[in-house]
Amino acid sequence: MTSSTTEASAPTPAETDPTTVPELVAAATRAGVVWAATSRQDRAAVLDAVADALDAAGGTLVPLAVEDSHLAEGRLRGELQRTTFQLRLFGEVLREGSYLDVRVDHPDAEWPMGAPRPDLRRTMVPLGPVVVFAAGNFPFAFSVAGNDMASALAAGCPVLLKAHPGHLRLSLATAEVVQRALAEAGAPEGLFTLVVGDEAGRAALTDPGVTAGGFTGSTGGGRALFDLAVSRPVPIPFFGELGSVNPVFVTRAAAEARGAEIAKEAIGSFTLGAGQFCTKPGVLVVPNGSPLLEALSSADLPGPAPMLSERMVEGHNRVRHELEGVAGVEVLARGTDAEDGTPAPTILRTDVATLLADVEDLFRECFGPTVLVATYEGSGGNEDLVALAQAIDGQLTASVFGETSDVEGVRELVSVLANRAGRLLWNAWPTGVSVTYAQEHGGPYPATTAPSTTSVGTGAIARWLRPVAYQGFPSGLLPGELRDELDEGADAPRLEDGRLRLSGRER
């Protein structure tokens, strides 16, 4: 798994001394004053420069990522592309400006609330320094230069980036590229700092100067950090993306019409990246006696694929073992685990009644290449499906596979799932999360600790901002986007006296 040449040349960072964290936060705070006052155009140019530098460093970073994470080179090269795309996309968001949700109310002596309306103008300001805990399963896209970092920098917040212990050498190398690019682009010193070690991470999250936290990882780890963040003397928002089972519901009509195809795609999705995605489909609800079930039971499963770490292997194998131990669960299909314990993809089977009777033990995340198939009887089985959807907790995603003829039949199911998940999919698999304007990667707890936010897509910038209203201010003291006479580059869409306008320059 390792190449001794690269290993020799890539140092592992030392743990950050927790007693130095207050200095790092103070430096971030000073940088934040400058950065918040930097124009949107200039911030966008800095993000572009970071993206360019990361692209240029791919030849060094990707091999290091392969060694640290055991993920395939092609996957990691694609992930780096996604990462630099994200940085540039936030540049576009800054230039476009609607994320500021600018609102301008002109004075109105006849305002019907019973008192004259003053001149009020609202925009968004950055929260201040934030700490981001990197994910283990996306060494690029949710790590040092990932979406949390990109969205926070775009918002105007300095970032303390807690490295994930699973890829420390890559984290250090990435941070060096980022910091050099920031410095060369003229960003203030202290804007971005790598923090290594759990103790230093906790010190950062509880430092009085830190204003928010971001996290992608396990439910247990995320909840512990959430508890820290909200029990501070000054509690702060904590945007944790934790666990999700991502159920997939297949109608009988779809299972009959496309059984083999759906089975093949399901196997591709739950084994992708050795099942180490927060959007891995963990439960498939399929009709009993269908070609889909037949195709799953006779599937030619791929062999064991390396996981991120020994800890991941142990965690997966423990949960899989516990699932198998529940009465009414059997193995539908499985290859042979590798000698070192690396798991073979596994399809377990139960029925919806058993699942419903023990949701807590059976409807749970098994991080790795295992999926639980729950069969239902009948032609539609929709009562069972709705009952199951009502019984589950918060999810990142929920998918429905159906035919055109199913639209009316699944209406209630889709409606219930909209109350459980941040993203619903029709005839599509939840893995492979696209980075777009309309993406929503979030959901009720335990999918996240902040159900009104997203950690993927351009909406992620909103987590690091808060509104400020200016009442009766002279133009010269207003932020650029709130003025009547707009400087070039300061324009943004605005809600003016309650009416949306595409530009503040419209008259």
Add this chain to the structure above:
Amino acid sequence: MTSSTTEASAPTPAETDPTTVPELVAAATRAGVVWAATSRQDRAAVLDAVADALDAAGGTLVPLAVEDSHLAEGRLRGELQRTTFQLRLFGEVLREGSYLDVRVDHPDAEWPMGAPRPDLRRTMVPLGPVVVFAAGNFPFAFSVAGNDMASALAAGCPVLLKAHPGHLRLSLATAEVVQRALAEAGAPEGLFTLVVGDEAGRAALTDPGVTAGGFTGSTGGGRALFDLAVSRPVPIPFFGELGSVNPVFVTRAAAEARGAEIAKEAIGSFTLGAGQFCTKPGVLVVPNGSPLLEALSSADLPGPAPMLSERMVEGHNRVRHELEGVAGVEVLARGTDAEDGTPAPTILRTDVATLLADVEDLFRECFGPTVLVATYEGSGGNEDLVALAQAIDGQLTASVFGETSDVEGVRELVSVLANRAGRLLWNAWPTGVSVTYAQEHGGPYPATTAPSTTSVGTGAIARWLRPVAYQGFPSGLLPGELRDELDEGADAPRLEDGRLRLSGRER
């Protein structure tokens, strides 16, 4: 303070049995399914009907409010007008639709992240049943039918309304008007429920079916409820509006040019409603030796005005006593307290150095008619002012009084204050919060427990919503506002492929 006729006819509600709360939440959940599926137009019509019913009941409700709260009839009549205006304004927000932040991404095979972009469409859905804790100091506008209730109903969330113990008879009477209007307008049963008693309130906040909490009140009470909300097995968002000092900074130029005028307005603001506003200016930073200071010290203060309750009187008098006991604090002006302890308006005085040396003991909320004047030396005094602004914690508001010639001199002060407060005012007083599109009534803790939100103005609706993305769905299963072919009334502004459009009907 009381009229025996009205008293006899207005019953005090019994405490809600906490063991019945799960049933109330279950009923709210059932109502929520129907209400969330009700069109924006129909929800707006229901809000209008509630507003009409409250207006029609003013003749009964206002006298009851006078008795329960000891506030003046004119003030309460105005507050009822504000309350029904709020309800109707959220109807407008529903019809206009930009609060949904609709985003539509069409498929794009060439999407530069390295994988094709699917069809993704995002809108907002209601969180589910919420519990709102009514405020004591606004018997109408932040109580049973207040802004939290109006914004939550508009968002599509059922409301359990925890009555404030300070005006229970008014709460019951208001709730009866609301419930009758809701029923007559065809809203589902269980959509709105009055909850009485602290124990029942806590039971509601910790009920598994409740998805968020709203609160306006003291820092201590709000923090205790926040702690409950975030320590649930499933933590939920808690939107608490707690305490604020609302500092006012006056430049020397303004204090020289308009000393008498500013003093008169200051006294009007800090004694308004006996100082019982969360936006009451609590600290005035004024130049030493100025006509403003002279005018404040020789002010003809109004007499004691009744406070909401004995508890309010005791709380105010205790904090005022503690402030007076700090070395370096003296009484600048005060009348004579009433015999029953009702406080006379009081102006205390210290200097900025003393204040800075003991921010924790001196820069604190004294809920009632007391203000602390902190004097500074020098012509501009701006270093002291900036240092003070940097030393304080989160605020709802911060005000600056200055002349045109001060604009450059106060730039840094205004910039620092934007990091401390949700609303900044120029030559204006923070009391008398206008209900508008651009209003921001929020701020970093302890001003609120959720700095990215507002509890006044149309932006308040966002607290009760979360985004859901639909990937690859047939039009017939999409929420109306996400379709390409829009039904009448379903249209809303949208971000389409990253470009804002005023209507989904534009092509």
